[in-house]
Amino acid sequence: MTYERYKILIVDDNEGNIVVLKEILGQLKQCEITSATTGNEALKQILKKEFNLVILDIKLPDIDGYDLARVLKSHKRTIDIPIIFCSAIFTAEEWIRKGFELGAIDYLIKPIKEEQLINKIQFYLTLHEKQTGLMHELMHTNKALEKQNRAKSEFLANMSHEIRTPMNGVLGMAQLLQLTELSDEQKDFVKILISSGKSLLKIINDILDYSKLEAGKVELDAIEFSLKELVRETVIPFLIEAEKKNLQLVYNIRGEIPDRLIGDSYRLVQILNNLLSNALKFTHVGSVQLDVSLLRSQESKLLLQFVVRDTGIGIPANKVTIVFEKFTQGDSSTTKNFGGTGLGLAISKSLVAIMAGTIRVESQENSGSSFILEIPFKISSEHQHPLV
């Protein structure tokens, strides 16, 4: 592996000292040496070039060496440049301590002993080469991991896609079978076949969606839609489930919101479906409510807030931050009691991110949860009538 040259900046107001130091360090072929005779000149050089080491005299005509070190240590780009102080005057214990307190890695007393300096710089040089080598290795490993991760996501996406096609065939045939003459026992079998097939298809679709999102392959559509219709049509299919569980399911569109919007309505429905299905799944008594309100609007853009509130089991405080992670469920008994794979919220969060929105949850164990979704949309220019 070839390394870049080790760039050293010598800052000393005495030209003679610079010549001596250059001569000594010139023996190390890997070094590229630059010099400056004032603090300001040193700063200019450091802004121009990335140095690996600064050998810094303390008494300078403008900014003193300590102040220069302070400046370097207070900026992100220069904080990690190693500094070696070098002085003939400031040799007392307190000055040396001050140098180290300012972050120096060494403090040399003039006159410099050639052998000592060469050995020290050689040591820093070896450390630097090792560090650069490790950085290269790390970058290489990261790239390889990224490639592997992409390959895994693509494999998962292809697999899910391949499984989905025959699965649709199985479901379709089972549905046709349902229409034929069957005994009561056979009808029960087919019913189970269909419901199991649907569960499997949901999991496959979720994995397909998630792997597409991970591989950055989801593109948003900008379609014109009616907010009122979208909300109504999203909620209606959940009424049956709500009734079965004796839960109240209501929605409100609060205030005046332009109805004709432009955005990815398909993805919005997908997120709301995830939130509503969770709310109904994790609520045994009470209600589930979807509130839509306008947070702000500016010219042809607006920011909508959707809140899915339930009176369900809630999420323990220590789990609130992890429920949006993939394959994560509130606790290990969730799968057993409620089913699911823990992908719904991870997909929703990724979708919200590409839609330039935010999603968060407020929840209290045993009293309910509110999932708060905020997404920007455009207002259709042809229909800017407000909702009443």
Ligand SMILES: Nc1ncnc2c1ncn2[C@@H]1O[C@H](COP(=O)(O)OP(=O)(O)OP(=O)(O)O)[C@@H](O)[C@H]1O
């Ligand atoms: N409304 C809610 N009330 C209580 N807990 C919730 C609610 N919504 C989500 N959770 C918790 O967050 C976890 C993750 O939710 P997520 O939707 O990602 O997965 P899931 O519903 O378990 O499975 P999937 O959505 O893949 O079918 C759930 O398992 C549950 O523990």
Ligand SMILES: [Mg+2]
């Ligand atoms: Mg879910």
